[in-house]
Amino acid sequence: MSVKGQDVDLTRAKQNTGVWLVKVPKYLSQQWAKASGGEVGKLKIGKAQGKTVVSFNLNEELTVVECSGEKVSSVRTPREHPFAIQAVGGQTLAVFTESPDKVALEGMVVHRAECRPAVTESYMKLKKLQIEESTKPLRLSQRLDKAVTTNYKPVSNHSHSVEYEKKKKEEGKRARADKQKVLEMLFSAFEKHQYYNIKDLVDITKQPVIYLKEILREIGVYNSKGPHKSTWELKPEYRHYEEGQEDEEKLE
Amino acid sequence: MTSLGSSSSSTTEYVVRVPKNTSKKYNIMAFNSGDKVSCSTWTQARMERDMSNRRIYGEEESTDGAGGSEFGKKQREEARRKKYGIITKEFKAEDQPWILKVNGKAGRRFKGLKKGGITENASYYIFTQCADGAFEAFPVHAWYNFTPQAKHRTLTAEEAEEEWGRRNKVVNHFSIMLQRRLREQERGEEDEEEGEKGGKKKKKKGGRGGDLRIHDLENDLEISSDESDESMGEDGEGKAKTKKDKGPKGKGKKKKNSDLEGFEDSDDGDFEGLEVDYMSDESSSEEEEPEKTKPNKGEDVPKGIDEMSDSEEESEEENKNEEEAKEEEEEEDGKKTPVQVEKKKKKDSSGESESSEDSDIEGEAASALFMKKRTPPKRGGGRGSVGSSRTGSRPGTPSIDNAATSNTLRAAANKLEQGKRQTVVSSSETPAAKRLKMDPSPQSSSGKSTPQPVSGKSTPSSRLPSLPFSDVQLTEDAVRRYLIRKPMTTKDLLKKFQTKRTGLSSEQTVNVLAQILKRLNPERKNINEKMHFYLTE
Numbered sequence: 001m002s003v004k005g006q007d008v009d010l011t012r013a014k015q016n017t018g019v020w021l022v023k024v025p026k027y028l029s030q031q032w033a034k035a036s037g038g039e040v041g042k043l044k045i046g047k048a049q050g051k052t053v054v055s056f057n058l059n060e061e062l063t064v065v066e067c068s069g070e071k072v073s074s075v076r077t078p079r080e081h082p083f084a085i086q087a088v089g090g091q092t093l094a095v096f097t098e099s100p101d102k103v104a105l106e107g108m109v110v111h112r113a114e115c116r117p118a119v120t121e122s123y124m125k126l127k128k129l130q131i132e133e134s135t136k137p138l139r140l141s142q143r144l145d146k147a148v149t150t151n152y153k154p155v156s157n158h159s160h161s162v163e164y165e166k167k168k169k170e171e172g173k174r175a176r177a178d179k180q181k182v183l184e185m186l187f188s189a190f191e192k193h194q195y196y197n198i199k200d201l202v203d204i205t206k207q208p209v210i211y212l213k214e215i216l217r218e219i220g221v222y223n224s225k226g227p228h229k230s231t232w233e234l235k236p237e238y239r240h241y242e243e244g245q246e247d248e249e250k251l252e
Numbered sequence: 253m254t255s256l257g258s259s260s261s262s263t264t265e266y267v268v269r270v271p272k273n274t275s276k277k278y279n280i281m282a283f284n285s286g287d288k289v290s291c292s293t294w295t296q297a298r299m300e301r302d303m304s305n306r307r308i309y310g311e312e313e314s315t316d317g318a319g320g321s322e323f324g325k326k327q328r329e330e331a332r333r334k335k336y337g338i339i340t341k342e343f344k345a346e347d348q349p350w351i352l353k354v355n356g357k358a359g360r361r362f363k364g365l366k367k368g369g370i371t372e373n374a375s376y377y378i379f380t381q382c383a384d385g386a387f388e389a390f391p392v393h394a395w396y397n398f399t400p401q402a403k404h405r406t407l408t409a410e411e412a413e414e415e416w417g418r419r420n421k422v423v424n425h426f427s428i429m430l431q432r433r434l435r436e437q438e439r440g441e442e443d444e445e446e447g448e449k450g451g452k453k454k455k456k457k458g459g460r461g462g463d464l465r466i467h468d469l470e471n472d473l474e475i476s477s478d479e480s481d482e483s484m485g486e487d488g489e490g491k492a493k494t495k496k497d498k499g500p501k502g503k504g505k506k507k508k509n510s511d512l513e514g515f516e517d518s519d520d521g522d523f524e525g526l527e528v529d530y531m532s533d534e535s536s537s538e539e540e541e542p543e544k545t546k547p548n549k550g551e552d553v554p555k556g557i558d559e560m561s562d563s564e565e566e567s568e569e570e571n572k573n574e575e576e577a578k579e580e581e582e583e584e585d586g587k588k589t590p591v592q593v594e595k596k597k598k599k600d601s602s603g604e605s606e607s608s609e610d611s612d613i614e615g616e617a618a619s620a621l622f623m624k625k626r627t628p629p630k631r632g633g634g635r636g637s638v639g640s641s642r643t644g645s646r647p648g649t650p651s652i653d654n655a656a657t658s659n660t661l662r663a664a665a666n667k668l669e670q671g672k673r674q675t676v677v678s679s680s681e682t683p684a685a686k687r688l689k690m691d692p693s694p695q696s697s698s699g700k701s702t703p704q705p706v707s708g709k710s711t712p713s714s715r716l717p718s719l720p721f722s723d724v725q726l727t728e729d730a731v732r733r734y735l736i737r738k739p740m741t742t743k744d745l746l747k748k749f750q751t752k753r754t755g756l757s758s759e760q761t762v763n764v765l766a767q768i769l770k771r772l773n774p775e776r777k778n779i780n781e782k783m784h785f786y787l788t789e
Contacts (some may be wrong), residue, residue, distance in 0.1 A: 008297040008352075020379040021280070023391070029375040029391065029534070038269045043379075043387050046263030056268065092283040094291050095378055096299075097276040098393075103299050107380070108291055174664055195322040231322060 008096065009104035018110035019095055025117065027077055027126065031062045054083035056115060065126060075125045080118035085111055150210075174208045182207055182215055187238075194239075195223070195231035267386040272420075277393040278378050281352075281364065285398050294354050302349040302363065361403070364396035405429055409592055726754045726761060728768045732787060735774050739784035742769075 024032075032040045041058040061078045117123050185205045189196065201216070202209055216222075220232045225228035233239075283289040322328075333340075350364035370376060376392035407415065407428075415428055422428070726749045734740055734748060745765055751758050774785040 006299065008299050010291075010297060013291045013294070017380065021392075022377045022379050024377050026374060026376050029377070032270045032389070035270055035272075038271055039267055039269050040389070042267045043266040043304050044263045045266065053263075091363040092285050092287075092289050094281040094283070095278060096281050097278050099276045102533075105281075105297070106289060106378075109280075109378075113379075179694055189323075197323065200323045209658050 006103055009102055011104075012107055013094070014104035015107075017107035019107045020113055021093060021109045022083065022113045022115055023094075024115045027065070027130070028058070028081070028115065028117075031058065031065075035062055037058075042107070053087065054085060054113065056081040056083060065129075075129050076122045077126055078117045078120045080120075081115045082118060083113040083115055085113050088112055174202075174206050176208060176211045177206075179215065183219065186215065186219065186240040187211060187234075189235050190220075190239075191221045195233050197231055201232065266381075268389055269386055270377075270389045274390070277391075278390045279393055280376070280395040282395065282397045283362075283365075284399065289398075289400075296355055296359075298353045300351055301345055302351045305348065306343050346394075350398070352398060361401040363396040363401055364398040367395040367397055370395045405433060407432065467766070618746055726756060727766070728762050728771060731765070731768045731771055735772065735785055735787040739779060739786035741782050741784050745785075 016232055037038055039058055039059065040062060044053075044055045044057065046053050058077065058079045058081065060079070065075050065077055086108055088111070093112075095106040095109065097104050097106055182205055186201070189201065189204050196204075198209065198213070198216075205212060207215075216232050219238055220234050223233060224233050284543075347366055349366065350362075352362040352364060354360045354362070370392070375397075377389040378392060379387045379389050382388055411432070415422070643715075730749070731745065734745065742765070746761065749761055749765065751761055754761060756764065769785065772787065774787045777784045777786060
């Protein structure tokens with residue numbers, strides 16, 4: 001993650017280091033990722049008839065392709081990869097690195113290149129393999145031998161409803177508690193939030209609805225319209241909220 | 253690194269390494285080559301993520317447990333979103349644009365937007381050569397396209413829409429931004445923005461934005477940009493061309509013509525409903541009025557400056573104007589009255605002390621941003637501009653029939669004249685300018701001015717009273733007064749005592765003035781390479 005407004009390390013940029021931007025095929029980058037030691041191959045730069053010829057040779061051990069399924073390395077990636085060098089053209093490309101603590105400018109791109117595989121038999125086979133894999137659909141329809149009968153079986157009483165009834169029995173009917181206590185509960189609830197649904201209040205206070213409503217009518221007001229519809233809130237004189245993000249200036 | 257000697261070519265081999273486990277992520281910073289960015293010129297750079305989108309993306313958490321919150325709001329919102337299948341994208345800091353600031357506050361700013369999809373089909377690697385000759389390849393993590401951010405003022409979308417609608421009518425695109433800035437009360441100088449606008453300048457069709465005409469010249473001249481030149485060439489208006497080369501005269505002519513041409517269509521209908529202060533048959537400078545009204549509708553500030561410059565212009569380009577004027581009307585001496593009246597009126601309306609106006613104008617004009625060369629007659633109002641440099645807001649209405657109301661104007665002017673007892677600065681009008689004003693009035697036959705709606709009116713000569721003003725006398729006293737107030741050149745003095753007002757011919761004026769100067773023997777001073785006379789009391 002970058003820290004806000006950090007200075008870019010321009011030391012390497014000053015050296016005017018030129019780098020190459022090389023477009024590499026996917027399979028090659030996958031092979032490179034497998035390389036353990038770091039060395040992936042050799043780059044040959046030469047001149048032939050006045051033009052620079054660059055070619056990359058993949059190391060032998062990296063040509064083994066992992067395939068899904070049973071086939072084992074019957075396909076190998078090509079080894080020769082000539083580079084097609086292009087000019088940088090209508091863009092000025094620079095390279096910058098981002099590390100956890102800093103951003104640094106590494107250099108400018110002087111050449112663009114495309115790493116092309118030398119077209120060989122092995123490459124064709126590799127490509128065929130790739131295409132086969134990509135044409136496989138992600139989802140398959142499978143035919144079942146027997147119909148599934150285990151899912152929906154009729155029960156006399158579903159398990160969760162059994163639990164529910166048990167719970168209800170335990171709780172019993174709600175008893176009217178002392179008014180003062182209820183008021184205390186309500187006030188503490190309204191301290192946490194401003195607007196409450198009646199159902200939620202019943203839940204919190206465990207009071208019968210009618211009784212609760214009576215008490216609420218004393219100290220609160222019901223919002224039938226507006227953004228907080230059908231909610232109860234305390235009367236203005238009882239409120240004492242601080243300025244929240246949603247402006248609520250209260251008077252005591 | 254091994255060298256292999258091959259038969260026809262020499263190839264060198266390098267080892268390529270792909271380092272693992274680097275915590276550094278390599279990214280590409282792409283600039284458009286047109287922006288001419290060179291990293292080597294950067295002395296200092298700062299980069300940070302542009303987090304301005306966070307509030308859009310991030311769920312804005314309303315107060316929890318404070319006033320205004322509901323119980324269970326979050327859960328309810330979540331349930332609602334699931335119900336409607338609303339999927340909001342997360343705010344990923346990784347994907348946010350970069351803001352790059354180069355060379356501190358005064359340097360350039362760039363915004364770098366992430367380019368998507370570069371890692372989908374192929375991978376990019378950066379090949380760097382190490383000290384040992386081996387190459388190291390680093391995968392490119394992301395690609396950002398950096399574009400420079402404008403520091404100049406830009407129009408908002410609404411304003412741009414507005415201007416787009418007016419593009420055919422607006423001639424002077426420079427003023428668009430200028431007025432915007434004035435509105436913001438900032439003093440900005442025209443920058444490339446206006447150059448652009450100049451480039452987009454199109455032919456004016458029909459009327460021109462009244463407030464813009466004045467600026468046309470000023471800004472054109474000021475910018476003195478090639479851009480304007482090319483862009484303006486299109487119409488053959490010659491505005492740009494005449495800018496530098498030909499000077500006000502040519503410009504004035506062309507401008508006037510084009511103006512007049514442009515006005516033709518609109519002239520007739522435009523002034524029908526307008527109220528006229530003084531009813532009178534016609535005015536000598538009536539045709540100038542239409543032109544003037546339009547520009548007069550414009551803003552005061554630019555106008556004022558323009559007129560100031562105009563006045564200075566006139567004083568300087570007197571000769572040129574003279575020639576031009578002489579072409580058109582020769583025996584229109586009689587007309588000077590209404591014109592003078594006009595001018596006077598203008599000045600009166602400005603309500604300023606006249607005598608020093610001229611000099612003030614000059615001084616101001618010189619210090620004004622805008623160049624001196626300009627065509628006074630462009631608006632045909634050039635004539636009055638001098639005196640009314642401050643007037644700026646010369647009302648359009650009266651000016652229509654201005655000359656027409658010469659009689660009453662003259663009367664009013666006379667009174668004021670006497671009241672102030674100062675040499676009317678009407679003399680600030682160059683004779684040429686005056687004549688120039690007459691131009692439109694007389695004949696369209698002059699070929700220079702296009703037919704004005706006024707053409708129907710009787711010729712100025714018939715209207716003009718024949719007696720010249722005699723309140724301006726070329727006396728030693730008058731000269732002394734001038735010279736005490738301010739150093740003046742002979743030219744200035746001549747302007748003060750214009751032949752039409754003093755009733756003397758130009759030769760006589762010169763002679764008399766020379767005699768007076770001999771008698772007074774004023775001190776001399778060289779200002780701006782010109783010999784100025786002055787007296788100290």
